[in-house]
Amino acid sequence: MNFSFILRSIALCLLTAVTTLHAAGSVPAPLVAGYITFVDGSVSIANADQPARHAHLGDPVHVGDRIQTQTQSYIHLRMVDNAFVALRPGSELTISTYDYDKDQPQASRIRLDLQQGTSRAVSGKGGQAAKHQYRFNTPLAAIGLRGTDYTVVVDTEKTRVSVAQGGVIVSPYGAGCSSVDLGPCLTPLARELTANMPNAFIEVTPNQAPRVISGSLAQATSSSPTSTPTRVDAAVVAVDDPAKRAALQLSIDRTETSAAVVVAAAEVNKVLATPDVAPSSLAVGQRSALAQWGRWSALMQQIPTGSPGLSAVFAQLPDFQIVGANDSVVLAYPGNASTSVPDQGRVQFSLVAAEAYVKDGNQFTAAGVKSGQLTIDFGLNNFSTQLAVLTSPNHVETVQAQGTVDAYGRMQSTPALSNSNVGGIVLNKGQEATYLFDKTLSLGSTLSGAAQWFR
Amino acid sequence: MGILRFLLAVFVLLSHAGVRVQGLNPGVVAVFGFYAISGYVMAALIQRHYAAPAKTLHFYGDRLLRIYPQYAFYALGAATWLFTIGHPTHFLVADPSTLDWANNILIVPLNFFMYNGADHFTLVPPAWSLGAELIFYALAPWLWRRWRWALLLGLLSLAIEVVACHAMLQSDWWGYRLLPGVLWVFLLGMALHRYQESHPLACQRAVFCLPPVAGCAAFYLDYRGYLGLPYSREVLVGVGIGLPLLHWLSRHTFGPGPLRKLEAAMGDASYGIFLNHFLLIWCLGLDAPQDLRDWPCFWRPASLPVCSLRAGSSSRCCAGGGICVSKANPIE
Numbered sequence: 001m002n003f004s005f006i007l008r009s010i011a012l013c014l015l016t017a018v019t020t021l022h023a024a025g026s027v028p029a030p031l032v033a034g035y036i037t038f039v040d041g042s043v044s045i046a047n048a049d050q051p052a053r054h055a056h057l058g059d060p061v062h063v064g065d066r067i068q069t070q071t072q073s074y075i076h077l078r079m080v081d082n083a084f085v086a087l088r089p090g091s092e093l094t095i096s097t098y099d100y101d102k103d104q105p106q107a108s109r110i111r112l113d114l115q116q117g118t119s120r121a122v123s124g125k126g127g128q129a130a131k132h133q134y135r136f137n138t139p140l141a142a143i144g145l146r147g148t149d150y151t152v153v154v155d156t157e158k159t160r161v162s163v164a165q166g167g168v169i170v171s172p173y174g175a176g177c178s179s180v181d182l183g184p185c186l187t188p189l190a191r192e193l194t195a196n197m198p199n200a201f202i203e204v205t206p207n208q209a210p211r212v213i214s215g216s217l218a219q220a221t222s223s224s225p226t227s228t229p230t231r232v233d234a235a236v237v238a239v240d241d242p243a244k245r246a247a248l249q250l251s252i253d254r255t256e257t258s259a260a261v262v263v264a265a266a267e268v269n270k271v272l273a274t275p276d277v278a279p280s281s282l283a284v285g286q287r288s289a290l291a292q293w294g295r296w297s298a299l300m301q302q303i304p305t306g307s308p309g310l311s312a313v314f315a316q317l318p319d320f321q322i323v324g325a326n327d328s329v330v331l332a333y334p335g336n337a338s339t340s341v342p343d344q345g346r347v348q349f350s351l352v353a354a355e356a357y358v359k360d361g362n363q364f365t366a367a368g369v370k371s372g373q374l375t376i377d378f379g380l381n382n383f384s385t386q387l388a389v390l391t392s393p394n395h396v397e398t399v400q401a402q403g404t405v406d407a408y409g410r411m412q413s414t415p416a417l418s419n420s421n422v423g424g425i426v427l428n429k430g431q432e433a434t435y436l437f438d439k440t441l442s443l444g445s446t447l448s449g450a451a452q453w454f455r
Numbered sequence: 456m457g458i459l460r461f462l463l464a465v466f467v468l469l470s471h472a473g474v475r476v477q478g479l480n481p482g483v484v485a486v487f488g489f490y491a492i493s494g495y496v497m498a499a500l501i502q503r504h505y506a507a508p509a510k511t512l513h514f515y516g517d518r519l520l521r522i523y524p525q526y527a528f529y530a531l532g533a534a535t536w537l538f539t540i541g542h543p544t545h546f547l548v549a550d551p552s553t554l555d556w557a558n559n560i561l562i563v564p565l566n567f568f569m570y571n572g573a574d575h576f577t578l579v580p581p582a583w584s585l586g587a588e589l590i591f592y593a594l595a596p597w598l599w600r601r602w603r604w605a606l607l608l609g610l611l612s613l614a615i616e617v618v619a620c621h622a623m624l625q626s627d628w629w630g631y632r633l634l635p636g637v638l639w640v641f642l643l644g645m646a647l648h649r650y651q652e653s654h655p656l657a658c659q660r661a662v663f664c665l666p667p668v669a670g671c672a673a674f675y676l677d678y679r680g681y682l683g684l685p686y687s688r689e690v691l692v693g694v695g696i697g698l699p700l701l702h703w704l705s706r707h708t709f710g711p712g713p714l715r716k717l718e719a720a721m722g723d724a725s726y727g728i729f730l731n732h733f734l735l736i737w738c739l740g741l742d743a744p745q746d747l748r749d750w751p752c753f754w755r756p757a758s759l760p761v762c763s764l765r766a767g768s769s770s771r772c773c774a775g776g777g778i779c780v781s782k783a784n785p786i787e
Contacts, residue, residue, distance in 0.1 A: 322683035361572030415473030444548040444575030
């Protein structure tokens with residue numbers, strides 16, 4: 001062993017050590033998830049690889065950061081996809097995943113974990129383009145995205161969620177819903193809350209299904225523990241009400257296997273408070289309607305109760321004219337009825353009769369039309385309508401359409417402005433309007449029916 | 456006929472974009488046009504190449520190779536999109552079961568979506584009509600060889616259509632989608648080809664009587680109050696205009712040159728457009744517009760070339776693979 005060999009060995013060892021150290025030091029820097037746009041009070045940001053540091057305006061936040069706000073402290077974040085996250089005092093949030101590529105926003109993967117406190121989140125381009133890979137976790141529930149702006153309040157006993165725009169799907173953890181997954185959990189216990197219910201929020205407590213609570217989340221959060229907001233337990237109410245279930249011909253199985261269950265607290269309240277809108281146009285008070293609908297024979301065989309069959313309706317209407325048809329009913333009116341409509345005037349109509357069915361494969365189930373509104377602007381020849389239809393004990397579908405009314409009273413929805421297909425007829429010099437509707441539901445079944453309105 | 460097929464495919468696309476013309480659904484009219492073209496082309500194909508009973512299996516093989524590769528290409532594309540970057544749509548709403556996959560592989564069950572719920576998971580939504588066409592293909596050699604039986608079945612089918620037009624059956628299903636109610640349109644196409652050569656004058660007169668006959672039927676249905684049923688008007692327009700147009704176009708072809716090449720290219724692209732426009736709509740996120748502002752890119756002229764390019768690329772891919780041995784167009 002000569003001296004040069006020893007030198008070469010030492011040099012080789014040093015080179016190996018330097019290379020190893022360099023490799024160890026070349027761990028990729030954590031991804032920047034966003035930037036601090038507002039901070040007030042004492043807010044700390046910790047990371048597994050770094051000690052806690054104080055948050056400063058303009059600082060970046062990274063994937064893996066855990067952000068804690070102390071009392072009287074606030075922080076606002078503008079994320080890389082233009083999302084907005086705000087934390088209120090006494091909150092703790094971890095940015096677990098924030099993969100966003102502006103060239104491929106649909107491939108985004110986002111997960112935020114709120115351990116405690118209150119957070120308001122407005123989703124950005126990543127969340128909007130990849131709702132199926134967006135998740136906001138709390139210790140008790142997984143929140144998936146339907147829309148844009150929501151607020152989450154977390155403490156040790158419950159998670160509460162309200163929505164300002166769009167909607168969220170909230171599910172407790174359990175079978176089919178893990179905190180490490182992304183996207184909404186479409187479990188039987190999942191509940192959807194939309195901005196259509198401004199005075200409601202979802203509450204998740206341990207070992208219980210999420211509940212829709214009517215009232216303001218802010219008030220409920222700030223109120224004393226004894227002032228419990230009114231609880232609307234949609235699932236329990238409906239399932240425990242055999243008359244309602246029989247009337248709706250719903251099965252528990254179907255309810256329990258439904259994904260993305262929509263709970264509208266206000267509408268569920270109406271289930272208890274008001275009967276369904278009368279199914280037949282013949283049931284309209286003292287005024288008899290000109291337009292009438294009858295049901296297809298296949299539907300009559302499955303569900304005998306309801307409006308009459310086609311032949312009975314045709315027999316009642318002299319020289320009838322068929323307006324249209326959908327999966328469940330055919331709409332017709334007497335051929336001698338005037339179809340002229342007023343030249344001007346914006347008219348609000350009242351819902352007087354309605355009938356709706358959900359068709360899944362070859363099976364029909366009755367649905368209850370709870371409420372609705374119809375406005376026709378005869379001057380502008382257009383209409384706008386909305387119907388709330390209870391398709392299962394805790395699932396309210398909204399039929400919404402805008403469209404045109406021609407000089408012959410024909411109503412036709414505009415697809416780009418409607419979530420349903422609506423077509424109908426205005427009769428009796430604008431005194432009466434009747435339309436058919438159909439809508440493809442989120443599970444692939446179709447909702448169809450008819451609604452009648454008087455001024 | 457390539458131009459006609461292209462226009463019909465565009466009508467289907469426009470229909471699914473919500474376009475209506477005086478309340479008429481152009482897609483429904485187009486589908487009836489396709490039914491008639493299909494009958495015509497199948498008759499030509501069988502007469503020229505598969506008239507002998509022993510050739511029936513070859514006919515089926517030809518049809519399979521013509522229909523399936525492009526269909527599979529776009530179905531796979533839709534599945535890939537759905538399970539990678541895509542999102543649930545009205546036609547792809549549930550986790551697919553084995554049965555759902557089988558429905559999409561076999562195509563024919565998609566035609567019976569109103570009974571089996573196959574539309575919960577349909578990778579190529581317009582393929583319900585391919586299902587009706589495949590059933591027709593299965594019957595076509597037999598119908599061609601037993602023409603009197605075919606005429607009888609055609610009359611029975613027409614009777615079902617008439618019954619459906621009088622609201623005694625679901626007119627959407629039995630008057631438009633299911634083969635028993637629309638076989639007569641396929642057979643009209645077949646009859647057109649059959650009699651064009653043997654009885655040219657009578658054939659021409661009969662064909663050009665169709666528009667006034669359709670008009671009279673429309674007048675009758677309106678008088679009786681049934682014209683508002685879906686899709687009575689589209690049936691009459693499709694048959695009343697489609698058959699004469701088919702007859703005229705089959706008699707007038709472009710001479711060799713760029714116009715003929717263009718026509719052939721348009722015909723080749725038509726099947727792709729028919730199959731891929733939903734995938735395009737989904738990929739562009741146009742499947743759930745809430746506001747007109749969400750739509751404008753769809754109305755830009757660029758959308759059609761995109762559709763066509765995709766269609767053309769798949770056609771070339773298919774042709775390049777050497778498996779498209781058909782002598783007829785696939786959309787029929």
